[in-house]
Amino acid sequence: MTSLQNLELAVDEACCAPSGQAVLSAEDAQRKALVFKALADPNRLRLLSIVKGAGGGEACVCDLTEPLDLGQPTVSHHLKILVDAGLLHREKRGTWAYYSLVPGAIEQTAGLLASL
Amino acid sequence: MTSLQNLELAVDEACCAPSGQAVLSAEDAQRKALVFKALADPNRLRLLSIVKGAGGGEACVCDLTEPLDLGQPTVSHHLKILVDAGLLHREKRGTWAYYSLVPGAIEQTAGLLASL
DNA sequence: CACATGGATTGACATTCATCGATATAGTTG
DNA sequence: CAACTATATCGATGAATGTCAATCCATGTG
Numbered sequence: 001m002t003s004l005q006n007l008e009l010a011v012d013e014a015c016c017a018p019s020g021q022a023v024l025s026a027e028d029a030q031r032k033a034l035v036f037k038a039l040a041d042p043n044r045l046r047l048l049s050i051v052k053g054a055g056g057g058e059a060c061v062c063d064l065t066e067p068l069d070l071g072q073p074t075v076s077h078h079l080k081i082l083v084d085a086g087l088l089h090r091e092k093r094g095t096w097a098y099y100s101l102v103p104g105a106i107e108q109t110a111g112l113l114a115s116l
Numbered sequence: 117m118t119s120l121q122n123l124e125l126a127v128d129e130a131c132c133a134p135s136g137q138a139v140l141s142a143e144d145a146q147r148k149a150l151v152f153k154a155l156a157d158p159n160r161l162r163l164l165s166i167v168k169g170a171g172g173g174e175a176c177v178c179d180l181t182e183p184l185d186l187g188q189p190t191v192s193h194h195l196k197i198l199v200d201a202g203l204l205h206r207e208k209r210g211t212w213a214y215y216s217l218v219p220g221a222i223e224q225t226a227g228l229l230a231s232l
Numbered sequence: 233c234a235c236a237t238g239g240a241t242t243g244a245c246a247t248t249c250a251t252c253g254a255t256a257t258a259g260t261t262g
Numbered sequence: 263c264a265a266c267t268a269t270a271t272c273g274a275t276g277a278a279t280g281t282c283a284a285t286c287c288a289t290g291t292g
Contacts, residue, residue: 023183024165029158039229040156041280042145049140049232061239067139074281076240095238095289110226113155116165157250177269190251192270211259211268 010034011086011105014112024116032112038085039109043068044078048087048106051099058091058100126150127202127221130228140232148228154201155225159184160194164203164222167215174207174216 014031024032038044046068051059065075079099082088087105091098130147140148154160162184167175181191195215198204203221207214 023169024162026158026162029161029165032161033156033158036152036155036161037279039152040149042142042149043280045145045148045152045232046140046142049145052232053137053139070280071282072239073241073283077280080240092239092288097239106229106232110229113222113226116161116168116222159250178267186250187252188269189253189271193250196270208258208269213269 010038010084011102011108011112035085035087035109035112038081038087041078043070043074044082047075047078047082047099048101051088052101058098060096060098062096064099126154126200127218127224127228151201151203151225151228154197154203157194159186159190160198163191163194163198163215164217167204168217174214176212176214178212180215 010031014028014035039048047064050064050067051057054063061072061075061079064079065072068075070078079088079090083090083099086102087109088099089102091100126147130144130151155164163180166180166183167173170179177188177191177195180195181188184191186194195204195206199206199215203218203225204215205218207216
């Protein structure tokens, strides 16, 4: 991570410019692309799907490793990308880390498409 | 291109399974990821934006090379990815190739998010 | 405190990707 | 047909990405 240190909640930031009919600026395109990059991996899409359908709307890493058939470090890595993109929320309780959908983030991302 | 020879119109194919509450299958995730991969590049987002805002809803490569500050082969490459993803339509008239948004494709892609 | 466990981080490696220069193809025009 | 123009394709190259094994950190529990 070089110049893009702390770009959490990319979903929020990706819709700051007035938007509308003008051509997407390079900067706005960059921000929006970050969100879609997070969605551009089959395993990450499945992670979102599993978390969405999980009981209580949250799941811990141990629940996610097996269905994806991936190692724990890899799952942890994907989850971090989804958190950085503003799509997932992470809450640590005791030894476990619980991940849940950020409310409205999916809809907001869909909105990014409409405001192209 | 190896085993993924002819997967044009990925947007259409990416929503075939019944979908709903079940966890995304690996195959569905793969298909949906292809569409988001096409959107996961700032220059491709700008291409969509420019085509969307262009007069007559279409633009040729020569209109797109300059605003992106990219070489013609690179722009052509990006356009092909967007066409393969089912987001853009290509029509060749004379020497020029005119690109336009596939009607409903953007909305359909937004729908992919809702049906995660 | 020693140990076990859930999870994050690091480093390495192979694959994919964005970009470019060079070239090929296909219309257009003289 | 020759020259020109608009695009597409090819080959190479450097950067980004997905994955894993190993390790580290924190929180429990005996």
